[in-house]
Amino acid sequence: MRWSKTFIPTMKEVPADAEIPSHQLMLRAGLVRQVMAGSYTYLPLGWRALRKAEAIVREEMERAGAIELFMPALQPIELFERTGRKDDFGNVLVHFTLKRGDKTVHVALGPTHEEVVTDLIAHHISSYRQLPLTVFQIQTKFRNEERPRFGVLRTSEFLMKDAYSFDRNLEDLDRSYQLMYDVYCRIFARCGLKYVPVEAESGPIGGDASHEFMVPAANGEDRLVRCTACPYAANLERAATGRAAPELLTPSGGPELKRVDTPGSTTIEQVSQLLGCRPEQMIKTLIYLIDDEPVAVLIRGDHEANEAKIRRALGAKTVELADPATIERVTGAPVGFAGPVGLACRIVADHDIPRIPEAVTGANEADAHLTGVVVGRDFQLDATYDLRMATAGDPCPRCGEPMELVHGIEVGHVFKLGTKYSEALGAYFSDEHEQRRPIIMGCYGIGVNRIIAALAETSHDENGLIWPLSVAPYEVLLIGLNMNDGSVVGAADRLYEELKQRGVDVLYDDRDARPGVKFKDADLIGFPLRVVVGAKGLRDGAIEVKWRTDASPEKVPVEEAVDRVLEMLQQRRRDDEQQAARQAADAVR
RNA sequence: CGGGACGUAGCUCAGCCUGGCUAGAGCGCCGGCUUUGGGAGCCGGAAGUCGCAGGUUCGAAUCCUGUCGUCCCGACCA
Incomplete structure (x- = not known):
C-alpha cells in the first residue's frame, strides 16, 4: 500500500x-x-x-x-x-x-x-x-x-x-x-x-x-x-495470603482500657487523626449479614475486607454489609462506632487482629472509642482467618516469599x-x-x-509505538526520502513493487514530505522494520534497513535489499515463534 | 449514581476574573518561492454557530440560570 x-x-x-x-x-x-x-x-x-x-x-x-x-x-x-x-x-x-x-x-x-x-x-x-x-x-x-x-x-x-x-x-x-x-x-x-x-x-x-x-x-x-x-x-x-494463624493468648496485664470521646469521628482516618494513632493500630468492626445472621468481622484499620474470603471461611451462602438499622440494633450505636468489646453477636477476625498489641476500636456507643484494647483480655476470639484483601509484601500462600x-x-x-x-x-x-x-x-x-x-x-517508547511483527499494521515501512529526486523515486518504486511481489506486508511512504516528518511518523506508528531509500545512500548503491528498536540502521546494497528484508523478517518470525512457545510453555507449567 | 475539571479554528491553547472596537497565537491546511537524512524558512491565504438555550445589560466568548457533551476520581463492571 x-x-x-x-x-x-x-x-x-x-x-x-x-x-x-x-x-x-x-x-x-x-x-x-x-x-x-x-x-x-x-x-x-x-x-x-x-x-x-x-x-x-x-x-x-x-x-x-x-x-x-x-x-x-x-x-x-x-x-x-x-x-x-x-x-x-x-x-x-x-x-x-x-x-x-x-x-x-x-x-x-x-x-x-x-x-x-x-x-x-x-x-x-x-x-x-x-x-x-x-x-x-x-x-x-x-x-x-x-x-x-x-x-x-x-x-x-x-x-x-x-x-x-x-x-x-x-x-x-x-x-x-x-x-x-x-x-x-x-x-x-x-x-x-x-x-x-x-x-x-x-x-x-x-x-x-x-x-x-x-x-x-x-x-x-x-x-x-x-x-x-x-x-x-x-x-x-x-x-x-500465606499468613500463619497467630497464637491466641489470654493476657491479664497490659495497657489500661480507656473510653475516649470521639464526637462525629466515624472513619478510620478521622479517628486516627483525632487520637493520634496509626490506622494499623485500629480494629475495623464491620457488621455483616451472613446468611441473614449479623456477624462482626474484624479487620485491621489499614486493611480491606474481602467478602469472598469471608464467605468461604464461614461456609456461607450470602455475605452482605448490614444496613444501618441492623448495625444500630446489634451494636447499640450508630454506624461508625462498632467494636468487639462487649458485642453480643458472633465475632470473626482476620489473622492480623491478635497481633495488634494495643488496639483502638469503637465503643459501641455514639461518639466514643476505646483505646488500650487487648485481644484475649478485653474480648475473646476462638479462631482467626484470612479475611482481607492481600497487600504488597504479604507472604505467598504457596512458598511464603513476599508477593x-x-x-x-x-x-x-x-x-x-x-x-x-x-x-x-x-x-x-x-x-x-x-x-x-x-x-x-x-x-x-x-x-x-x-x-x-x-x-x-506496554510496548512503546518516547517516540511512539513498538509493534511486534505478528500484529503490526504493516510489517515493513518503506520510505522514499526525497520524492522529488528521480533516482530515489525510481529505486524506491522498484523496491516497493518487488517487495509486494515477494509477499511482503509493506507500506510505502511515497509522500512528498520532508524526511523529518517521515521518520517521526515511522517511529510514532512503530512499524517493526524500516527500509529507507535516500539520495545519500543511493550514491553508494545502498539502502538502509532498521528494526524499530535498533539504534542505527544497517546499510544494504540495493540489489540485495529485497533478499535481506525477507531474510530479516524470516529470522525475526522464527525468533518470535520460539519465544512465544517458550513463554506459553512456562505459563502452562 | 456521588465528587471534580473542562468546552473558543482540524489539533494544542490564550482571551473570561475586571463585559466594549474587525476574537487571537502556534501547529496543521491551501497557494507561491526557497529547501530536502529527524516534525524546515519566507511571503500570502482560507478556516471559528466562542457547545447549546434562556436571562441580565445600551452592549456578553466574558456575568447569571438551565442544558448537552467530554475527561478524571470514586461506586459499578455476568
Missing part, C-alpha cells in the same frame, strides 16, 4: 482528552478516532492490527479443535429473562423495543452469548455421542458501561472472541478448560504480550474454576497479586460455568445409561481490542 493512497491521520500534539499512553498513542498514530464516549472508529491502521490479532485468535482456536460460528448481536430479551441475567446485568444490558407491524418486540444487544448458544445447543444436542463440543465466534459485544474510560480499554461496544464448551461430565470439562487455557497462553504469547495467568473467583463450581489473563500495566483497571519467587498469581479478589501488587489489563478470561445455563435453558443430554443430565459448560473470552490496547500501553 502506498501511504498517499490510504488514510493515516497522525497527530503531532497530544489530544487533551487522552490521558494514558495507549489512548494518546493510538490517537496520534492514526489507529482510532473517538465517536463518542466509549465508542471508537478503527481507522485503516488500527483495523489492520485488530484483524491480525483476530486472525491469530482464530487460527489457534481452530488448531485446538474449536468450531467457529456466528451468532446475532440482536437477541430476544426473553432469553435473558429465562436465565435471570436481565436483572443481573441491570443497566449494563442494552435492550429496547422494536415495532413490527402491530407487535412490539423486546430485544437486547448481546453483552455475551451464553443464552443464545445454550439455546442453540439445547435444540440440537441430545446425546452424549454428540459431546464434547467447543464452539466460538468473534463478534461485537455491547455493554452499556456506566463509565467508559481509558480510550479503547473500556468501551461500550467491543470485539470479543467468545467460546463455549459443552461436556458430559466434570472430568471432560476439566479437559476442555485446560485446552482453552493452553491455547490462550499461545495466543497471547504470539501477540507479543507479557501476560500473566491469574487465579480468579470461581463462582458456583469452586476450585481452580476460573483464570484471568492479565497484562501488567500501570494504567490497568484490575489489580493482581503475584509472588516474586514462584508462579503464584491471582486477582485481588481471589488472592490468598507484589500490580495493576493489570484483563485480556482474557476462562471460566467453568457448570450447569447454570444448561439447566435454565433446557440443554440436557442422555448419557450412556439413558440418564437425562444437564450439559456441563465452560466459557472462554478474549477482548480482541484489548490485545491491541494492551500492546500500545
